[in-house]
Amino acid sequence: MNRLVYILNGPNLNLLGKRQPHIYGHETLTNVEAECRKVASEHGLEIRFHQSNREYEIIDWIHEARETAIGIVINPAAFTHTSVAILDALNTFEPTVIEVHISNVHKRETFRHHSYVSLRADGVIAGLGIQGYSLAIQRIARLNETKK
Ligand code: CA2
Numbered sequence: 001m002n003r004l005v006y007i008l009n010g011p012n013l014n015l016l017g018k019r020q021p022h023i024y025g026h027e028t029l030t031n032v033e034a035e036c037r038k039v040a041s042e043h044g045l046e047i048r049f050h051q052s053n054r055e056y057e058i059i060d061w062i063h064e065a066r067e068t069a070i071g072i073v074i075n076p077a078a079f080t081h082t083s084v085a086i087l088d089a090l091n092t093f094e095p096t097v098i099e100v101h102i103s104n105v106h107k108r109e110t111f112r113h114h115s116y117v118s119l120r121a122d123g124v125i126a127g128l129g130i131q132g133y134s135l136a137i138q139r140i141a142r143l144n145e146t147k148k
Contacts, residue, residue: 007036055079075099102132
């Protein structure tokens with residue numbers, strides 16, 4: 001049975017925990033990955049965890065997920081606000097998509113209030129810090145359970 005979840009992270013998130021801790025906290029992306037693996041395994045799920053500063057790599061991982069995954073958790077970072085290409089790719093993916101933002105984008109600059117990805121996302125989590133990733137995985141696990 002397929003139990004794979006893709007967790008995709010956009011540009012500059014490799015700097016998590018190393019810069020701007022007042023906005024993004026002190027946890028690194030490595031810590032986020034470890035937490036995601038823990039939560040996923042508690043629910044019998046497997047994850048593919050990726051980060052890229054290149055739009056096309058994120059699109060390629062979404063295409064890869066189409067063949068195999070039961071859900072995508074995506075923090076597209078700045079591509080959230082600019083990328084029709086990522087929206088188009090997500091529109092080809094049928095299972096659950098959850099959009100995660102570490103910060104509360106609605107409390108920030110107005111250009112962060114619009115998300116192309118939200119036009120496809122089944123759920124959006126913002127402002128809950130890195131806990132948002134765990135909650136998104138739990139949601140995908142729950143939906144997968146109720147589907148059986
Ligand atoms: O709050 C989020 O998770 C964001 O997706 C983060 C993006 C930002 O463009 C979105 O509006 C909201 C920025 C990611 C940059 O990450 C950094 C982490 C540490 C230091 C510098 C950048």
